[in-house]
Amino acid sequence: METLRILSWVSPLLALVLGWKYRRFSLLWNYCLLGLIFDTLTYCIRFVWFPGEQVITLGNLFILIELLAFGLFFYRYVFHRNRLFALSVAAVAVIFVVHTLLNALFKFNLTALVVLPIGYIGCCLLGFNAILKEQKIQRLERSFTFWALVAIFIFAAGAFFVYLVLSQIIDNKAQDVKVIWFSIFTCINILRYLLLGIALYQKND
Amino acid sequence: MDNLTVVLVGVLAMLIMAMGIIAFVILYKRRVIENQLEIERINNQVEQDMLKATLLSEETERKRIAAELHDDIGATLASVKLYLYHIKADGAQEERLKSAKDLLDQTIQNVRNISHKLQPTILDQLGLEKALSSYANIWNQSGGVRVNYQPCAAAVVLPKGADLQLYRTIQELVTNIIRHGQAQHIDISMEEQTGSYLLRMLHDGSGMDQASYMSNLRKEGSTGLKNIQNRLRILQADIQHNICLKDKKSEILVKIPRKMP
Numbered sequence: 001m002e003t004l005r006i007l008s009w010v011s012p013l014l015a016l017v018l019g020w021k022y023r024r025f026s027l028l029w030n031y032c033l034l035g036l037i038f039d040t041l042t043y044c045i046r047f048v049w050f051p052g053e054q055v056i057t058l059g060n061l062f063i064l065i066e067l068l069a070f071g072l073f074f075y076r077y078v079f080h081r082n083r084l085f086a087l088s089v090a091a092v093a094v095i096f097v098v099h100t101l102l103n104a105l106f107k108f109n110l111t112a113l114v115v116l117p118i119g120y121i122g123c124c125l126l127g128f129n130a131i132l133k134e135q136k137i138q139r140l141e142r143s144f145t146f147w148a149l150v151a152i153f154i155f156a157a158g159a160f161f162v163y164l165v166l167s168q169i170i171d172n173k174a175q176d177v178k179v180i181w182f183s184i185f186t187c188i189n190i191l192r193y194l195l196l197g198i199a200l201y202q203k204n205d
Numbered sequence: 206m207d208n209l210t211v212v213l214v215g216v217l218a219m220l221i222m223a224m225g226i227i228a229f230v231i232l233y234k235r236r237v238i239e240n241q242l243e244i245e246r247i248n249n250q251v252e253q254d255m256l257k258a259t260l261l262s263e264e265t266e267r268k269r270i271a272a273e274l275h276d277d278i279g280a281t282l283a284s285v286k287l288y289l290y291h292i293k294a295d296g297a298q299e300e301r302l303k304s305a306k307d308l309l310d311q312t313i314q315n316v317r318n319i320s321h322k323l324q325p326t327i328l329d330q331l332g333l334e335k336a337l338s339s340y341a342n343i344w345n346q347s348g349g350v351r352v353n354y355q356p357c358a359a360a361v362v363l364p365k366g367a368d369l370q371l372y373r374t375i376q377e378l379v380t381n382i383i384r385h386g387q388a389q390h391i392d393i394s395m396e397e398q399t400g401s402y403l404l405r406m407l408h409d410g411s412g413m414d415q416a417s418y419m420s421n422l423r424k425e426g427s428t429g430l431k432n433i434q435n436r437l438r439i440l441q442a443d444i445q446h447n448i449c450l451k452d453k454k455s456e457i458l459v460k461i462p463r464k465m466p
Contacts (some may be wrong), residue, residue: 118397128230137241140234157223161215171211175211185215 001179008186009043015197024200027076028148031069032196038062058110060100060102063116067093070120070152077145078127092119108170113163120156124149144202151195158188256435271324274316282313318343320349325372331362332367337375337393344391350383355394361402364464370436371404371461377433378406378457386410386455404459412455418446 011034019029071089079085096116127149131140131197138184140146162185169181286309295304321327321343328336334356341354363371375393381390388410396403413421422430437444442461449456 087384095437126227128226132230132233132237137238139238140231153227154220154223157219157341158216161212161219164215165212180209181212184212 001080001183003055004183004186008189009039010036011190011193012039012086012196013202015193018197019200022201024202024204026144026204027069027072028196029200031066032064032200034069034106034195035193038065041116060112061103061107063112064093064096067096067112069100070123073148073152074123074127077148078130092116108166110163110167113162113166117156117160120152121160124153124156128153142202144199144204147195147199151192151199154195155188155192158183158191162188210416218297222356253439257439260370260436261318261437267323271320274323275320278319278328279313279434282309282316285309286313286435289295308366312355321374328369328372333372335370336372340372340376340379341393342381344383350389350391352379352391352393355392357395357397357402359397361397362463363402363461367440367461370440371442371459374433374436374442374459375404377436381429381433382406382408382410382412386412398460400463402461402463404457404461406459407454409454412457413446414448415446418444429465 012035015032016029016036019025038058075081075086075089096109096112099111127145131146162181169178170179289302289306289309292302310369326338327334338356341352342349344352379391383389386408388408391408392404394405421427422434440461442459445458447456
């Protein structure tokens with residue numbers, strides 16, 4: 001369990017190293033860096049500085065950063081700087097902040113956790129559709145956009161169900177259920193950063 | 206079903222669905238790319254065929270003009286020469302007759318040379334190397350420019366029609382070197398390489414590097430260079446222009462594959 005936790009914690013490193021090596025400090029590289037910082041902070045707060053305490057507010061902050069990072073990625077690579085999309089992302093971010101402040105300041109914003117992956121899945125499907133419509137002759141395995149979309153799509157698709165039952169898992173007293181839930185989430189998390197690493201290995205489209 | 210089963214089944218279902226969509230995108234895009242490449246290949250083929258047809262019709266026309274020059278004008282001039290040699294003149298007339306005979310000989314030779322350049326019959330009869338030697342001789346006889354051809358150690362064997370394209374390319378290159386580069390000395394050589402032949406042309410005129418060649422090629426006009434490029438495309442050959450700063454000589458390298466698809 002501890003090994004899986006550490007693996008999940010250091011999983012953004014591969015993407016960061018690849019981005020560093022090929023000088024591709026893109027938006028997703030910064031997202032990976034923030035992921036690593038947040039995981040490190042969470043680990044330090046929960047296990048070193050304040051053992052046993054929950055760090056839910058930090059989690060909510062990362063959800064907001066993730067929304068902005070993915071939103072900006074879709075804005076640039078899928079919607080080709082469409083203003084309406086940018087406004088939609090900004091509106092969703094504002095709604096998320098207000099909702100969190102009003103309802104879920106000291107607990108996970110479960111509504112956002114479930115709703116946002118659906119949005120990411122939708123945007124990824126639109127991105128795949130755009131790739132299929134593209135007339136450019138380009139091998140997909142060498143496309144940054146494609147791998148980034150795959151990373152977000154797989155993460156969103158996997159995390160959607162994980163988050164859907166999160167409230168019940170939190171209330172569940174059985175420890176083994178929590179362990180398996182955490183293991184599944186960790187695997188999806190590692191997979192996300194590995195795929196983002198592959199994306200950062202490719203040249204920017 | 207308990208929570209755990211729901212999570213496991215749900216996550217698995219979502220991941221399988223995601224993988225399915227990604228696999229579909231990859232396979233579909235691969236198919237689209239294959240189709241696009243096929244279309245591109247067909248377009249290239251059509252373009253190549255059109256180019257060949259254009260050059261073929263040009264060759265046919267050259268042949269016709271060469272035949273007219275050789276068989277009609279050449280024959281007429283030969284008859285005129287025969288008549289002139291039967292005229293007996295004395296005194297001042299004799300000197301004029303001699304000049305007329307010399308001029309006629311020169312004209313007959315010029316007509317022959319033009320005819321030969323237009324339709325190198327020697328190419329069909331004796332092959333590329335002999336034709337190139339003969340071509341070099343024509344320039345050497347004209348005086349002024351020295352063209353030296355160094356044949357390949359092994360016999361040059363090119364596909365049918367390719368030898369004529371190469372011959373025409375060399376003709377055009379030599380003409381360009383003399384006309385635009387003001388060269389006085391040109392060395393042409395052929396050497397055999399693995400799977401290809403390397404044609405090397407070294408001259409003392411003002412040459413150009415590859416970047417200038419590409420830039421001139423893009424300019425409006427420059428028909429000669431475009432013809433060279435078209436012929437090289439048919440031959441699937443590569444051309445490289447170099448300027449040797451050391452001995453102030455320029456070099457043109459043409460790499461011709463032995464087999465063409």
